[in-house]
Amino acid sequence: MSLNGKTAVVTGAALGIGRAITELLLQQGAKVALLDVNKTASESLMEVLHKQYGRERTLFLNCDVESEEQIKAAFQKAAETFGGIDIVCNNAGVLNEDTWEKTVSVNLMGVIRGSYTALEHMSKLSGGRGGVIINTASLAGLGPLPSCPVYTATKHAVVGFTRAMAAASTASGYGVRFNTLCPGFVRTDLFSSIISNSGRFSHLTDATQQLVEHFGIVDLADVAAAVLEMVTDETKNGEAFLVSAKRKEYVRFASFV
Numbered sequence: 001m002s003l004n005g006k007t008a009v010v011t012g013a014a015l016g017i018g019r020a021i022t023e024l025l026l027q028q029g030a031k032v033a034l035l036d037v038n039k040t041a042s043e044s045l046m047e048v049l050h051k052q053y054g055r056e057r058t059l060f061l062n063c064d065v066e067s068e069e070q071i072k073a074a075f076q077k078a079a080e081t082f083g084g085i086d087i088v089c090n091n092a093g094v095l096n097e098d099t100w101e102k103t104v105s106v107n108l109m110g111v112i113r114g115s116y117t118a119l120e121h122m123s124k125l126s127g128g129r130g131g132v133i134i135n136t137a138s139l140a141g142l143g144p145l146p147s148c149p150v151y152t153a154t155k156h157a158v159v160g161f162t163r164a165m166a167a168a169s170t171a172s173g174y175g176v177r178f179n180t181l182c183p184g185f186v187r188t189d190l191f192s193s194i195i196s197n198s199g200r201f202s203h204l205t206d207a208t209q210q211l212v213e214h215f216g217i218v219d220l221a222d223v224a225a226a227v228l229e230m231v232t233d234e235t236k237n238g239e240a241f242l243v244s245a246k247r248k249e250y251v252r253f254a255s256f257v
């Protein structure tokens, strides 16, 4: 399915998974606003994207998802520039067990802030045309990463928040679908920082290594493809897509009703 005429916002778009998502959405025809705090990486990516897709289809906005003011201004600018917003990927994340309050602030509060701001532009109840929001959690949102308890907590919270928002959206008539991306290990800067950023749990690096060996390293292309599937398949709402090297599947959750 082509995304021609669709407009996307991707946070943490300059590097790693966010960059791969951005590039795939552009390949499919969407216009993409790239939100990131890393100005240097963003500017060098923008040079590449301008050459490949022209200047009209991309917009870089220097935006820290920890800031309500910056995120509101960035979404407003994206909506004005492209004429509305159809797709939002709240992907920006950090892993640092030393500065764990920041890990909560970026990974959880940033996703909540991004989702609520997105709804102001996308909800059919506030004049939007509906759409889809994909929040990046992790395999660590489904099971424990022992060297990173706070990171694990934020990712479980993203899964729970996104599932609840999907149900809230359906019950309220927002016309916006919500799904969670749960990648296994992906070779990015965040992945490389595990030893230096595990804080008081750095002695558990071997346990992480065992998990890496068990789950393997998944390709960025497979992670971005999972996002595209959840964006384009209109039957997907409230799903969590697990994408590891060995397993690619929608997660089945226990039902309590």
Ligand SMILES: NC(=O)c1ccc[n+]([C@@H]2O[C@H](COP(=O)([O-])OP(=O)(O)OC[C@H]3O[C@@H](n4cnc5c(N)ncnc54)[C@H](O)[C@@H]3O)[C@@H](O)[C@H]2O)c1
Residues within 6 Å of the ligand: 011, 012, 013, 014, 015, 016, 017, 018, 035, 036, 037, 038, 041, 063, 064, 065, 066, 091, 092, 093, 094, 106, 110, 136, 137, 138, 139, 182, 183, 184, 185, 186, 187, 188, 189, 190, 191
């Ligand atoms: N790499 C993995 O193994 C892995 C696995 C599962 C989930 N994830 C999740 O995927 C997402 C992307 O991770 P990645 O591996 O691509 O990391 P990365 O470090 O390669 O890229 C993260 C991007 O987010 C940006 N960013 C960080 N803090 C920000 C903030 N406050 N506001 C705006 N932008 C910010 C960075 O500048 C960077 O461009 C994260 O949510 C991460 O938790 C990563």
Ligand SMILES: CCCCC[C@H](O)/C=C/C=C/C=C/C=C/[C@@H](O)[C@@H](O)CCCC(=O)O
Residues within 6 Å of the ligand: 095, 137, 138, 139, 140, 142, 143, 144, 145, 183, 184, 185, 186, 190, 191, 192, 194, 208, 211, 251
């Ligand atoms: C080493 C760098 C850290 C990258 C962080 C990134 O988010 C990757 C996380 C990978 C997490 C692994 C979690 C492991 C969980 C297991 O304990 C298991 O319980 C998960 C089972 C999931 C399932 O089968 O539903």
